[in-house]
Every structure is written in structure tokens, then in C-alpha cells.
Amino acid sequence: MLGSYDFCGHYEWTFTWLNNRGGPELLSGFWEEAISRDSQLHARELIAQEGIEGMKAYWGYTLAEESPELGFRITVRDGVFRIDMHDCPSKGFLTRNGLEQYPDYCDHCIGWIGPMMRDTGFVIDHEHNHRGQCWWEMRSTDDERSPGAIASLSGGSDVRSRADWDDLETPIDRFCRAHSAAQKESS
Amino acid sequence: MKRDSSGVLPYTDSKPQGAADFYFAINATFRFLLDSQPGGAWEDYLEQLGREYFAPVNSAWKEEGLPMVAEYWRAFFGAEPGSEVVVEEGEGRVEIDVKVCPAIRHFRTQGRCPVSRYCEHCEILGQARARAAGMGMSLVGGNGSCRHTYFEDPDEAPARVPGSICEATL
Numbered sequence: 001m002l003g004s005y006d007f008c009g010h011y012e013w014t015f016t017w018l019n020n021r022g023g024p025e026l027l028s029g030f031w032e033e034a035i036s037r038d039s040q041l042h043a044r045e046l047i048a049q050e051g052i053e054g055m056k057a058y059w060g061y062t063l064a065e066e067s068p069e070l071g072f073r074i075t076v077r078d079g080v081f082r083i084d085m086h087d088c089p090s091k092g093f094l095t096r097n098g099l100e101q102y103p104d105y106c107d108h109c110i111g112w113i114g115p116m117m118r119d120t121g122f123v124i125d126h127e128h129n130h131r132g133q134c135w136w137e138m139r140s141t142d143d144e145r146s147p148g149a150i151a152s153l154s155g156g157s158d159v160r161s162r163a164d165w166d167d168l169e170t171p172i173d174r175f176c177r178a179h180s181a182a183q184k185e186s187s
Numbered sequence: 188m189k190r191d192s193s194g195v196l197p198y199t200d201s202k203p204q205g206a207a208d209f210y211f212a213i214n215a216t217f218r219f220l221l222d223s224q225p226g227g228a229w230e231d232y233l234e235q236l237g238r239e240y241f242a243p244v245n246s247a248w249k250e251e252g253l254p255m256v257a258e259y260w261r262a263f264f265g266a267e268p269g270s271e272v273v274v275e276e277g278e279g280r281v282e283i284d285v286k287v288c289p290a291i292r293h294f295r296t297q298g299r300c301p302v303s304r305y306c307e308h309c310e311i312l313g314q315a316r317a318r319a320a321g322m323g324m325s326l327v328g329g330n331g332s333c334r335h336t337y338f339e340d341p342d343e344a345p346a347r348v349p350g351s352i353c354e355a356t357l
Contacts, residue, residue, distance in 0.1 A: 004205025005266035034219035039212040097198040
């Protein structure tokens with residue numbers, strides 16, 4: 001049986017299997033069709049119906065379940081939903097257990113969240129540093145503002161204010177008003 | 188094999204049990220492969236996953252035999268939320284009596300439809316892992332409760348009887 005306790009391990013292994021079989025198109029199709037539209041249907045319905053309130057309900061529940069140590073902070077302010085992830089439970093599982101088949105596991109999040117936000121009328125600004133830390137800002141597609149400066153939205157919880165946010169060795173991947181992993185810009 | 192605190196699971200986590208909603212993603216992965224990649228891709232995926240991702244466990248089974256198989260499944264189901272399972276060692280075999288499958292239970296409580304072949308994944312995956320360990324494996328039942336048997340002698344594992352694995356339903 002495939003289990004939930006080591007889900008992140010076989011999920012990450014699956015990315016490489018799909019990429020080897022059908023290239024990035026099959027993998028991005030998997031994230032959109034299987035994860036965004038099927039597995040995470042409950043998130044999609046909640047956000048379609050309730051917008052930012054639905055994001056609060058979904059991520060407030062799911063991150064607390066996956067990361068009981070609360071290695072994250074959710075901020076809702078001025079029409080923006082923001083997550084600062086300081087200790088990603090999913091990437092942390094892989095790192096602790098020495099599991100790395102696919103070169104950028106972190107892409108899977110925008111791979112499924114991106115299409116959901118596109119379809120529900122939001123855009124994403126996001127960065128991840130490949131070491132279990134990232135930030136997200138979701139705002140209405142009609143809102144043309146850029147992401148806030150460091151600490152402007154989430155204060156001292158802004159993950160970018162950490163001394164170890166940018167170790168200058170691992171590239172930081174950036175996504176601006178994005179909906180897919182293909183829209184990546186790396187530092 | 189690197190092991191968790193129980194001594195038999197290959198990976199460690201900060202939580203004692205997995206999050207049940209991950210069963211949705213496993214089911215969605217199966218649906219995606221069955222629908223978009225016809226011609227045996229789903230079976231190939233499970234067999235390769237069994238040989239490669241589970242290689243550390245398979246090696247431990249091969250080295251330590253049926254007692255490790257039994258201990259592994261006790262620890263595995265102990266980490267799966269909502270499972271009710273009895274694991275027993277017999278002469279040359281280990282029987283895993285899944286009284287309540289945690290995945291099917293979660294699909295039902297959440298109103299999420301499993302792919303009809305969901306229960307076959309346990310057989311395909313289990314047989315690939317057993318072969319890698321020099322053992323045999325069979326499965327009967329499904330759709331919420333089933334029995335997995337691991338055989339020390341692979342020749343003792345019976346061939347599947349058509350219809351012996353139930354289709355999964357909501």
C-alpha cells in the first residue's frame with residue numbers, strides 16, 4: 001500500500017517518473033489535472049466560493065495538520081493573502097531523509113496552486129530558496145500592485161528577513177504574477 | 188537502511204501519523220495515469236516504484252526475512268490514520284488482515300470517489316516489492332478490507348483468481 005506517512009517521498013519520486021516518461025508537459029499536466037483539479041478539489045471549491053476567506057480556511061487547516069510545529073505564518077492585509085513558510089514540512093521530510101530524485105521539488109506547489117489561482121481570479125507572487133523556506137502573495141488579478149517590501153505585510157514573520165534566507169549558494173526562484181512553474185525566474 | 192524511531196520504517200517524520208488527505212493525491216495520481224496513459228503505464232509505474240523507491244525496505248526484507256516483513260507492516264499501518272490491521276506471522280508466511288483500510292475509509296467519510304482499480308495497487312506494488320526481496324505475495328478482498336499474504340517461498344503464492352480483488356467504490 002502507498003501510505004500517507006511518507007507521501008512526500010513517493011510523491012517526489014513520481015515527479016521524476018513522469019518527467020522521464022513525458023517530459024515537463026506531462027509533469028505540469030499532472031500537477032494541474034491530478035493535483036489541482038482532482039486531489040485538491042476541496043481547496044479549489046472553497047477558494048472559488050469564498051476568495052481570500054477560503055484561502056484562510058484551506059491553508060489554516062492544511063498547514064496546521066502538516067506542520068504542527070507551526071513553521072509558517074499567514075497574513076491577510078489590504079486584499080492580499082500572504083504565507084511566510086519558515087520550515088516547510090514537505091521539503092523538510094525530503095531533506096531529513098535524504099530523498100531527492102527531482103531537481104526542484106518546490107515547483108510542485110505553484111504547479112497545482114497556480115492553475116487554481118488563475119481559475120479563481122488571483123495572481124501569485126512567490127519565491128522559494130530550495131531549503132524549506134518560501135513566501136507567497138495572492139491578490140486579485142485586477143490588483144496591479146507589486147509585492148510589498150520586506151516586512152511590509154507580515155512584519156517580523158517575513159521569511160525574507162531571516163539571516164539564512166539567501167545563502168548566496170542556492171539560487172532563489174522567483175515568480176511574478178504567475179500561474180505555473182514555467183514562469184520561473186532564478187536569481 | 189536508515190530507520191525511524193520504530194526501527195523498521197525507512198524514513199522519519201516529525202508527526203506520528205500521516206495526513207489522511209494525502210490519500211486524495213494518491214487516488215488522483217492513479218486516475219491521471221489510468222486515464223491519460225493507457226496501455227499499462229499505471230502498472231509499470233507501480234512496479235518501478237516498488238522496486239526503486241522501496242528498495243531500502245525490500246533489502247531489509249531480503250536480509251532479515253519474514254520477521255522484518257511483519258514488523259514493517261505493523262509500523263506502517265501504525266503510521267496510517269484510521270487503519271485497523273492485525274499482522275500475524277505463520278509458518279513461512281506473514282498475514283496482514285486489513286480490517287479497515289485507512290484510504291477507503293477516508294474516501295468514504297469525505298465523499299471522494301476512488302478509482303475502481305484502487306485496491307489492485309496494493310497487489311501490484313506488494314508483488315513487485317516481494318519479488319525484489321525474493322518472496323511472494325498475494326492479496327484477496329478489497330473495497331475497505333482485505334488480506335495481504337507474504338510468502339517466504341515465492342512459489343507458494345497463488346496466482347490471482349479473476350474477481351478476487353474487489354473494485355473500490357464510494
